[in-house]
Amino acid sequence: MLASPTARPAPPAGIGSTLRRLWPLLRPHRRRLAAGGVCILVFVLCWPLLAWLAGRLIPAIGAGNVVVTLQTILAALAVFVVQKAAQFGQDTLLAAPALHVSQALRHELFARLQRLDFNALEKLSAGDLTYRLTEDADRVGEVIYKTIQDTTPSALQLLAVLGYMVWLDGTLALATLLLAPVVALLVSGFGARVMGAAERSQQQVSELASLLGEAIAGLPLVRAFAAEPWLQERFDREIALHRRARYRTLRLLALQHPVVGLLEAAGILAVLLIGAWRIQSGDLNSQGFSSYVAALLMLIDPIAHLTTNFNEFQQGQASLQRLRAIELEPVETPDRADAPPLGPVKGALVLEDVSFAYSPGQPVLHRVDLRVHPGEVVALVGPSGAGKSTLFSLLLRFNACQQGRVLLDGHDLADLRSRDLRRAVALVPQQSSIFSGSVAEAIAFGREASPEAIREAARIANADGFVQNLPQGYASRIEERGSNFSGGQLQRLAIARAVLGNPAVLLLDEATSALDAEAEEAVQSGLEAAMAGRTVLVIAHRLATVQNADRIVVLEAGRIVEEGSHNQLMAQAGRYRDLCERQFIHLES
Ligand SMILES: Nc1ncnc2c1ncn2[C@@H]1O[C@H](COP(=O)(O)OP(=O)(O)OP(=O)(O)O)[C@@H](O)[C@H]1O
Structure with a gap:
């Protein structure tokens, strides 16, 4: 658990090089x-x-x-x-x-x-x-x-x-x-x-x-x-x-x-x-x-x-x-100097023969092919370590694949400006980390946004109601690590933050932490409204999302092993059904 490594030491510096620096x-x-x-x-x-x-x-x-x-x-x-x-x-x-x-x-x-x-x-x-x-x-x-x-x-x-x-x-x-x-x-x-x-x-x-x-x-x-x-x-x-x-x-x-x-x-x-x-x-x-x-x-x-x-x-x-x-320490690969601006985005995502490894010789994704149509909701399921989060990291260009291509509306992500890409593809992380500051600031997160736009985003995320009830509304202060808000409220704020820029693609890493039924329902209703009209890739843990998804993709050890709707996959009696039976058996019955 404790103490991750510190930065590697720099070579010794003389007085001359210090002054030059x-x-x-x-x-x-x-x-x-x-x-x-x-x-x-x-x-x-x-x-x-x-x-x-x-x-x-x-x-x-x-x-x-x-x-x-x-x-x-x-x-x-x-x-x-x-x-x-x-x-x-x-x-x-x-x-x-x-x-x-x-x-x-x-x-x-x-x-x-x-x-x-x-x-x-x-x-x-x-x-x-x-x-x-x-x-x-x-x-x-x-x-x-x-x-x-x-x-x-x-x-x-x-x-x-x-x-x-x-x-x-x-x-x-x-x-x-x-x-x-x-x-x-x-x-x-x-x-x-x-x-x-x-x-x-x-x-x-x-x-x-x-x-x-x-x-x-x-x-x-x-x-x-x-x-x-x-x-x-x-x-x-x-x-x-x-x-x-x-x-x-x-x-x-x-x-x-x-x-x-x-x-x-x-x-x-x-x-x-x-x-x-x-x-x-x-x-x-x-x-x-x-x-x-x-x-x-x-x-x-x-x-x-x-x-x-x-x-x-x-x-x-x-x-x-x-x-x-x-x-x-190495920095993120900078945008290409001639990277064209990204116009309006429909939200078509394509992974073409994508392979990726964090360390050479230890591939985490193997020759993944996936096409997601604009407006489609695709649930990613699979055991822990299958590569679901890694796939998200490629879609946000946190990592670049070593083989194959990832395309958004036909543009190779490597050719886009990272800022444009990340405005078009928004993330709702599993742990809703919200920065301290006012509620409005937490939703805007450094972006220019009118109070109406912030409110609209909160409304979509089913957060407007509880924010309005706070003594200072959108000016209320969120303490460090969101300690004065409930888990469900923070998740809804994270959803509002994601939909604020009206992104074409939403990446949802569903929270696995248990919320009580009421909080879960509130978050779920926020999520459904946020997903409407967008391409959504969701790392699914909730049965509801999996069942309502247009398509379910089963990842295992970095490969897509099954694909189809809930009913199709249940009928196949393969890995998905196996997973469902193991994970959701009580709900199925
Ligand atoms: N930064 C990293 N450096 C090296 N290896 C990593 C890194 N992140 C993930 N991995 C490895 O890549 C593999 C896939 O991990 P990933 O987090 O994508 O899986 P996952 O399907 O999202 O799992 P979970 O459901 O548990 O979050 C795992 O074997 C993991 O150990």
């Missing part, structure tokens, strides 16, 4: 980015200026020179005001593009999800996908924001301050710089390990989300089977795995901060020693050295930011990779 999303915001860039520049250039002022200030304080001290403090204050204003500009100007990018990323991914190949989609877990589109997308957005608004200024600050230090005293700067590669190596080494650990921990959360998705949907069933301890144990196992994976990441991060911090402290102490030697040998004066130390202290902040951001960048890359994995 994100740049098209950033491009529309280049003006704001440029303005933000100017603010960053002002912000960054203020640092060497402040270091220079510190060089003047510290000796002036030491000499008790109040005038110079006051002048320098006022100048520093002015620089701080400019710098903080630039920082505000940079943060506000760059926040919008960063947020837009994460929104665009989510939009693209959701659009991709809507186009995914049905088989690929069915194999993916809803919980895992939800996690990717929420948490992973959020993390990527956060990294984009940080990279633009924090990492870039920090890196530039580092460069500007280092440049100033080299200008002050090359030898001292060289000694300082010798430490930098050691720090950089350690940081990047840690980064790679943090990324690996983060990926494992995110994968674990995904699996947790898959389990939760299934658990929440199946909670009534779990309770009915008293399987709570089993599910709890399974959940506990997942959260323990998650805790362990998360702990590994946190331990790495915990180790990284003191190691980098220690290196920095040792570096500063070494610089102080070398500074004393430079002053002694007369190569540097105390003002220059004060300035140098101030600049050195100004390096700590950007290094700390860069280290943290680098880790977050690595974690963000793990998330981006998980998002990219969705992009690698």
